[in-house]
Amino acid sequence: MPKLVVDGVEVEVEPGTTLIQACEAAGSEIPRFCYHERLSIAGNCRMCLVEVEKSPKPVASCAMPAGEGMVVHTNSPLVKRAREGVMEFLLINHPLDCPICDQGGECDLQDQSMAYGVDGSRFHENKRAVEEKYMGPLVKTVMTRCIHCTRCIRFTTEVAGISELGAIGRGEDMEITTYLEKALSSELSANVVDLCPVGALTFRPTAFSARPWEYKKTESIDVMDAVGSNIRVDSRGAEVMRILPRTNDDVNEEWISDKTRFVVDGLKTQRLDTPYVRENGKLRAATWDEAFAAIAAKVKAAKPERMAAIAGDLACAESMKALKDLFDKLGSANIDCRQDGAKIGGKGRAAYLFNSTIAGIESADALLIVGSDPRKEAPVLNARILKRWNQGHFRVGLVGEKRDLTYPYDYLGAGASTLGDLVAGKHDFLEVLKGAKNPMIIVGQGALTQKNGAAILAAALKIAELANAVREDWNGFNVLHTAASRVAGLDLGFLPGEGGRDVEAILEGASKGDVDFVYLLGADEIDTARLGSAFVVYQGSHGDMGAHRADVILPGAAYTEKNGTYVNTEGRVQFGRRAIFPMGEAREDWTIIRALSAVLGQTLPYDSLNALRDAMAAALPHFDAVDMIVPAHDLPSVSDADLAALGDDTSPFAVPVKDFYLTNPVARASRVMALCSAEFGAAPAQAAE
Amino acid sequence: MSVRRLSPNQPASFAFTPENLAWAKKEIAKYPAGREASAIISLLWQAQKQEGWVSEPAIRVIGDMLDMPYIRALEIATFYTMFNLAPVGEHYVQLCGTTPCWLRGADELKEVCRKHIGPEGHVSADGKLSWLEVECLGACVNAPMVQIGDDFYEDLDASKLETILTKLRNGEQVEPGPQSARHSSEPLGGLTSLTGTLQPAAGDK
């Protein structure tokens, strides 16, 4: 443990700590451009120079390990002069076009030139100019502004796992580019914009639309996938302008996927802003009273067992809780939150959670992925797997469709039969798992949505058991969800009650005329053609499949417009917060259900969001543990009968995310996402390395 | 010299000749498994020897051979100035323009090249010659000098270089090395020291 003195403050740091981290620990801030905690060290910007006693010249603190007995000065005249020199060099070829630069106001170079910039330039030659580089529909480049910190190159290589960015040429003529200006093919590509310390890489979709100081910043939660990335929603007036990541080391570190970030323009199109009622086959705009009256008439006429409700992928826990309570009161057991028909839930909480936790991936040393493509289903989580893979001594096996996951893996097989082989010990990857200290198994929705999904789940549990993956100190059994609402729905028991119908049975019943009334809570990923002649109520924020089929539309709030609780795939309860108000007549979802319950004469017992949350927490204590993990230990035991249905099917597991950019109603309404989808298309199956 | 970009005119494909392919495989085998990318410079150089320059298809082929991303291969090819990124003449003249050669008349040689070959970096119409000014080639004693292909031609002046270029164009043999009377880098006017015969020192047997 080296001890050193920084500006008169003595600190003791871990061996291997860099000087810049030691200085931070001592409370001295060091300016930097190229250094980034989560990336490898490049040491090429030279901005972090500090003076170390007995050293003949200033040292780059990011690349110098902290040593025993070092005496460091970070604000001596020498340091100031050195940094001013560096800054002068950096500004030689920087265009100083801050007034027309989108980075203005949140630019590292701008900020640090306030401290270390000199007032004039001694450079009388021509500044260099660099051609713009195409990097895809999301990242806009003004490469003349680039200061060659190479953060973007290191990010794409180390975190995103695509070696597509590079620096060609050398010296003054060095340029950052992709190979022959191809688009960046990563789902995390726009994070390079956050990393860029200058305005060389900016957001293409939101170019020239606002200045950073105009935003109202709201800390919220993302619902595009089940990771529950922590986001900051930047809004101006009644408009969400952009979404940025928030640092949360347990969930998303400081990355978010491109879908999370650029779905914002979808929040402004295809919005449901007024209730609609279908009359004579045509939807007409109506008042809330008319819409409720139309629903009430149908509900009163329908028998409870002929009513059903389906919750969609973006629903918040509050609205699901309210809808479940309403259907309980109405006496109907036909409720389901598993639009995709995953055979999961009801068997103990641990059986549907990502028990190892996302941060826990880093302590795993072998991984079996069953029927999942984490790169498309949860890009941020996939980055965590890649991070673990980069640390070495980590083997990954995949059962399912072959995809490019950005890291090499052992391809074990396509479907259920391979899983059967693993259970039977006929496959040597089981030995890999057994030999690992902390083996991990990830079961994806691609496997669980199969007809024999329950057996596949059982097989995965069996493998976890065989590999001793579930112990006191380690739980290596994980389910990776794709829907932000899913875990909350399963927690709340938004599942068919006794004798109740699941999604498949609801649709089957509706098409046969056995179900008269279907309540869709933002459910758009079902086959609406099979709803037959049932009376359909659609509550949601966007006019998608569900709204087109609906007989009554209740306009709800999108995730940026309501205070909602979301539970991510780990079971982490997180609060999304309202950044702007819902559009037009739209209301927060739980209030709609609460108001409807009064019209139906089944008034729900909560009048405020807090009362509703209290009701949730009373039933499920972990809803009180916000932002934390409440470990679940109730993994069901597996009997041979459970495994019997596994069969020897060699057909590959399904692919739940067919087009990464178009997975939910908000994304489907977004022009930027449509553009991305056109650029990158549906993910092609790729051979593993 | 330092602005190094791919030529706009690229061939459709690239392939090593069987001999070069065998050589490349041997080169790759020198490095441990997983570190094949270390052979990138050797392979790019061999590709240049084969084609005279490194084309974009060649970069891709070599990237595939070494299992490395194309951009990484492109980075290497554009970094090192000895890789030609555009076609060169059959005889590729690299003219040293650094201070010693410049003081000894490199500018005149440049004029000759402009006259006989054409503008810098362009291949002459008959495809025989092209030239480029480069930094010091380390033969300052014999300045001014040029490198043509793999050989140095030293102690040049305008007329000597003209003769060399004409001969090369006509396919005649040219003797590399100093074009003056001296051998190697010995003094021009003959030796001024060590002129006697070697005498064994006293005590030596």
Added chain:
Amino acid sequence: MSLFSEIFVWWHGQTMGTRFYTWRKGKLMGTDDQGNKYYQASDGASIGGYVRRWAIYNGDAEASRVPPEWHGWLHHTVDVTPDESGYRVKPWEKPHRANLTGTPLAYRPSGSILAEGVRPAATGDYEAWKPE
């Protein structure tokens, strides 16, 4: 314009004082296309070393009505009047347009709330879903 109204209305053409001064000292140097008359002090009276020059507008006293060629002379950029120098209006020169500021025809940049026609995009705008 009647001599009578000129006593009270100074914003058309000239005031009585200017008329008197022009009659006494003014030497007519020329007239432009719009009928504005340009004078120079006949006694060589100067201001700041420059001979005094002035214009009497034919109608509204509005400085932008002075065409470029006369503007140059009036401001001592050139010594000779356009008539003397044989100035010809270039085919690409546009005819004079009155200053429209303060009138309904005034220029409004895009996004101005005073602009007519299409309402500019505003924050909080969204596209509502419409059935069918």
